[in-house]
Amino acid sequence: MATATKKPVRYKMHVRKGDTVQVIAGRDRGKVGEILSVNPKKSQVIVQGVNIRTKHVKPQQEGESGQIVTQEAPIHSSNVMLYSEKEKVASRIAYTFDKDGRKVRMLKKTGEIID
Incomplete structure (x- = not known):
């Protein structure tokens, strides 16, 4: 056998790290931010200022006080669209080739090249 x-x-x-995206679904719909990190295996992204979670941290040493930490939690990549800063519009992407023959990402609505 x-x-x-x-x-x-x-x-x-x-989407990739560093892209500017707009959230299109969920509690934070309409917010625009930059992608801080990407997890392709789970198809999740962390967007700056979106899906904020608070965590209460206990003091580690004696005499130290506890604190409340806020940080961004991941959201699914299907809930974000690439955003054009110039045109102020979210758009899907198309893959095209530039003059040098490189494959690049282009916004469908505006024709703006991202890469």
Whole structure:
């Protein structure tokens, strides 16, 4: 019996770290922010100023006081769209080739090249 070899799974997302996006679904709908980190395996992104969670931290040493820490929690990548700062509009993306033959991302509504 031959055993099947597993192919490595490659995850592709329409957004990258550093992109400016607008949230299109959920409690924070309409907010615009920059992507701080991306988790392709879970298809999640962390957007600056979106999905803020508070965490109560106990004091670690004696004499130290506890604190309340706020930080961004991940949201699903399908709930964000790329955002054009110039045109102030969210858009889907298309993959095209530039003059040099490189594959680049382009906003469909505005024709703006992202990469």
